[in-house]
Amino acid sequence: MRDVARQVMADEETTSADLVPAMCGFVYLMVPEIQELIRRAPLGDVPAQVAQVAVDGACRRVTTPPGIGPAAVRRHARKVAMAVLALCDHYESLSSAADGANTP
Template sequence: MDVTTSTETAPPDLATMRDVARQALADASASDLVPTMRGMIDLLTPQVQALIRRAPLGAPSATLAQVALDAARQRFATPAGGFGPDAARRRARLIALSVLSLCDHFENLGGQA
């Protein structure tokens, strides 16, 4: 049996990712979408990293994409508890912004969805 492996992954469904992120920005129960958005960021991260590596050294678009990846990681590293009754919603909104940002950087760096 010949089993081949591929380093290529299926292109992300950016339209769906953006729809979910926009829903999280508009919905009071945005924190319910955090696990879904985490999966989206987990899917986009290696693909954006690969595009960054292919970009010319010092390319502003690659630098900005790296900043966006770092921000997304930081948002998940921050404890979900936070302060105040609206902390979970605020965190979910920040994560939604990271999803939107990574979708944009994926496209700007030449990723094909």
């Protein structure tokens, strides 16, 4: 997931439009997993609240149309890629916190 998102972020010349559906698929795969980790977090847990904001933003990114023209498509692809990278970070953060809470 990260490799595809990094590829889109590094791509300055092409539109990467063919990778947007894959990244949207990544978002749709990660969102339920992260939401479950958020539900398991203690009430008022700041990392969980920040992750929820990232989930909301990622969902918004994948449902927003890219606009007209190659520059708009490239910007949209980069925004979705940033959302994927953020979700990966939040998943790792919340997973390690959940694992740490379960260890005696």
